Amino acid sequence: MDNFLEKLAYCIENGKINKTSPYPPNMKDQDGADELAKKALEVGIKPDEILENALIPAMANVGNRFSKKEIYVPQMLMAAKAMNSAMMHLKPFFQSGETKRKGKFIIGTVSGDLHDIGKNLVAMMIEGGGWEVIDLGVDVGAEKFLKAIDEHPDAIVGLSALLTTTMENMKKIVTAIKEKHSTSKILVGGAPVTMEYCEKIGADFYSPDPQGAVNYLKQLVSLRKN
Amino acid sequence: MTSSTFQFDFKDLKINSSRIETVLGYKEGEDRELVSGLIEEILTESKEISNIKAQYAIFHGVLFDNDTKSVEINNSSFHIKKIVFGQIKKSDSVAIFLCTAGEEIGIRSRKAMQERDLLKGYIYDVIGSEIVEAAADLMQAELEKSMLGSGKKITNRYSPGYCGWDVAEQHKLFQLIPDNFCRIRLTESALMDPVKSVSGIIGIGKDVKSNPYTCRICDLKDCIYRRAKEKKA
Numbered sequence: 153m154d155n156f157l158e159k160l161a162y163c164i165e166n167g168k169i170n171k172t173s174p175y176p177p178n179m180k181d182q183d184g185a186d187e188l189a190k191k192a193l194e195v196g197i198k199p200d201e202i203l204e205n206a207l208i209p210a211m212a213n214v215g216n217r218f219s220k221k222e223i224y225v226p227q228m229l230m231a232a233k234a235m236n237s238a239m240m241h242l243k244p245f246f247q248s249g250e251t252k253r254k255g256k257f258i259i260g261t262v263s264g265d266l267h268d269i270g271k272n273l274v275a276m277m278i279e280g281g282g283w284e285v286i287d288l289g290v291d292v293g294a295e296k297f298l299k300a301i302d303e304h305p306d307a308i309v310g311l312s313a314l315l316t317t318t319m320e321n322m323k324k325i326v327t328a329i330k331e332k333h334s335t336s337k338i339l340v341g342g343a344p345v346t347m348e349y350c351e352k353i354g355a356d357f358y359s360p361d362p363q364g365a366v367n368y369l370k371q372l373v374s375l376r377k378n
Numbered sequence: 379m380t381s382s383t384f385q386f387d388f389k390d391l392k393i394n395s396s397r398i399e400t401v402l403g404y405k406e407g408e409d410r411e412l413v414s415g416l417i418e419e420i421l422t423e424s425k426e427i428s429n430i431k432a433q434y435a436i437f438h439g440v441l442f443d444n445d446t447k448s449v450e451i452n453n454s455s456f457h458i459k460k461i462v463f464g465q466i467k468k469s470d471s472v473a474i475f476l477c478t479a480g481e482e483i484g485i486r487s488r489k490a491m492q493e494r495d496l497l498k499g500y501i502y503d504v505i506g507s508e509i510v511e512a513a514a515d516l517m518q519a520e521l522e523k524s525m526l527g528s529g530k531k532i533t534n535r536y537s538p539g540y541c542g543w544d545v546a547e548q549h550k551l552f553q554l555i556p557d558n559f560c561r562i563r564l565t566e567s568a569l570m571d572p573v574k575s576v577s578g579i580i581g582i583g584k585d586v587k588s589n590p591y592t593c594r595i596c597d598l599k600d601c602i603y604r605r606a607k608e609k610k611a
């Protein structure tokens with residue numbers, strides 16, 4: 153049983169999507185994350201075990217290796233794609249409520265800003281951490297964030313900005329959210345953002361990279377449990 | 379004010395896969411099988427989809443104010459801050475420039491991302507950035523060439539948003555180039571659309587020189603480019 157999960161985790165970490173995918177070359181014609189997830193369910197491994205013991209730890213390893221500069225963005229993206237192909241098999245269990253994810257995460261690039269690469273990377277790694285991600289896209293103003301929080305009151309919120317000018321809008325959005333939902337946790341990030349700025353505008357957490365955000369969310373969950 | 383416009387062909391930029399691989403972080407000898415095919419594919423596609431334009435306008439009689447570290451161009455004052463000021467203060471005229479890779483590459487990047495082909499979307503994005511940088515290099519070389527006859531030299535190029543120069547000053551900068559050949563739209567928040575665009579200033583004069591732009595000048599610590607370089611070292 154463990155063997156399936158170990159293999160699955162290995163495929164995710166190394167970006168092996170499915171049997172036909174050519175990458176990595178040394179795993180040619182072998183089962184990928186797609187097939188292994190399917191087979192794991194078939195032999196009776198529980199979906200939450202697959203999530204907890206293969207998908208999440210594999211993506212955490214990938215995120216940590218990226219933070220430590222051992223791998224680059226392309227490898228991280230390939231791992232995410234492999235993770236996605238396994239996750240597809242778990243989706244029906246999420247929908248039926250049989251398997252629960254860690255929580256919800258709302259993310260968007262703030263108004264006046266159209267950059268989405270960084271935001272997408274963060275969204276993808278948080279999804280790989282076992283969260284349901286609600287991606288509001290780019291150029292998102294306070295109103296749209298507030299509406300999404302109304303719909304998902306327990307969600308944690310992430311804001312991304314790439315210019316110092318749009319960072320100003322980040323401040324407006326944080327203020328608006330905290331006014332209406334004082335307990336909402338807000339994460340901020342993007343090239344010009346710093347911890348100092350995060351504190352100044354009353355946001356809860358800043359991370360220069362996606363893994364820091366995943367770790368922070370993990371902490372929040374264990375705090376909520378206790 | 380004299381203005382020159384350029385429409386570059388993708389092949390003029392001489393962007394090859396190894397340059398893109400370096401930007402992605404790969405060092406010599408490292409396996410890059412994951413990306414090399416995709417890069418080739420997107421570079422080939424880029425030949426058709428890029429709409430690479432550049433434009434500069436030269437302004438004479440500019441005034442430098444050492445106290446405020448600012449420069450006055452056509453009655454418009456720019457607070458370029460210490461670092462950029464230091465680089466261009468000996469100029470007797472300046473070129474203001476705009477440059478874009480066009481819209482399509484960004485559209486394709488977003489589309490690939492939406493279809494969950496994240497790696498492809500990312501490589502489109504990185505190639506788009508390299509295109510606009512390479513185009514700006516070419517434009518800069520053209521400007522340099524045009525100065526040869528008069529014995530004048532040029533500085534490196536500097537952009538609002540770098541080295542403490544407020545990115546919002548782009549609004550004034552765009553006003554200096556009313557016939558926007560590159561068709562770049564500037565949003566209220568000073569973001570250029572298409573995203574793969576750059577703007578800035580270049581100093582011109584007999585006593586100026588072009589210094590390379592290094593990570594040492596920049597104060598951004600968590601930069602992917604710095605990451606790539608640190609790893610190399």
Ligand code: B12
Binds near residue numbers: 358511
């Ligand atoms: C490549 C690049 C460009 C390219 C493409 C831009 C693009 N993004 O498409 C080009 C050459 C076109 C360009 C142009 C400009 N650029 Co530029 N550019 C960069 C550069 C070097 C990398 C950006 C990038 O793509 N990073 C890769 C992605 C994956 O990283 P990321 O978006 O930052 O996201 C990561 C983290 O920030 C974090 N993160 C992001 N969001 C979130 C959210 C949360 C919640 C969390 C936890 C984490 C998180 O996780 C991500 C993954 O690690 C940065 C410097 C840098 N190293 O960041 C400057 C930078 C963004 N540019 C800058 C500037 C100023 C400009 C220009 C205004 C210059 C000019 N006047 O021409 C223009 C503006 C363009 C426009 N459309 O308006 C400044 C912005 C700061 C400021 N002063 O406002 C920067 C920071 C450089 C600097 N040293 O100051 N640029």
